[in-house]
Amino acid sequence: MVRDYENIKVIGFDADDTLWVNETYFREAEEKVGHLLSHYETPNKIDQELFRIEIQNLPTYGYGVKGFVLSMIELALDLSNGKVSNTIIGEIVNIGKDMINKPIELLEGVDEVLRKLSTNYRLILATKGDLLDQERKLEKSGLIDYFHHIEVLSEKQESNYKKLLKHLDIKPQEFLMVGNSLKSDILPLVNIGAKAIHVPFHTTWQHEKVSEEDTNGFNYKTVGSLTQILNFFP
Incomplete structure (x- = not known):
């Protein structure tokens, strides 16, 4: 050897x-946004759409929490046809801040x-x-x-x-x-x-x-x- x-x-x-540890926090965030948007789509569909948007946005945002948050906001807007509340958008932003501030x-x-x-x-x-x-x-x-x-x-x-x-x-x-x-x-x-x-x-x-x-x-x-x-x- x-x-x-x-x-x-x-x-x-x-x-x-x-x-x-890193990826664990992204999975936790996906669960949270799935719950926030659960009245628009099923959890499985939300996961699929978020992944699609993330990959689509990689050339623009690159990797990391900030690009992930922007993709989650885009997901919320898409699934709600632009009707998602400011409260939910604010909660998504806070999910991202929480990820950044993790110990x-x-x-x-x-x-x-x-x-x-x-x-x-x-x-x-x-x-x-x-x-x-x-x-x-x-x-x-x-x-x-x-x-x-x-x-x-x-x-x-x-x-x-x-x-x-x-x-x-x-x-x-x-x-x-x-x-x-x-x-x-x-x-x-x-x-x-x-x-x-x-x-x-x-x-x-x-x-x-x-x-x-x-x-x-x-x-x-x-x-x-x-x-x-x-x-x-x-």
Whole structure:
């Protein structure tokens, strides 16, 4: 196992649902907006329409809570034919504010893993989402001092990672990425010649899901918890 990573000099970490809880709060918000709009549509239809609007709006708003709130407001307007009350719109805005102000809940073993690995490797944070929100979460997490570099990406595709590694003068074969999303954190890195370790989170946004067929032939490791990656390093 150790031999697989003997060339690694830099380790990158995803943030949301790799270092701290995130997706759980989006699911809770969806339940709340479903309840608010329940007299317009069924819960299943509301979920489907919200996801459709979110994906449609990604090129405009990007990822994060703010774009999610705007999509929920658009959903309310669409389902009500523009008749939704100001009270409900206000409640949707408050759902978003509550999400932004959530305390940071670190996942098990995060501090231990970063502390141990930072003694022998350069660590970077590579996440996507709203810049201000991600900076706020990182500051609240108490983890910022472990990282040599922090990058908030608009997307996590091969081109974004190539640009990041080139900017930091990191060779792909010397880089390892750790994250919870196969689509965003694992497959793009393997495609450009880097290493990757998948640490699944119990909740995954539909947009981040991939099929077994999509992962066929890709060489990466999957572990049950973040602390298990320490077994791969001396």
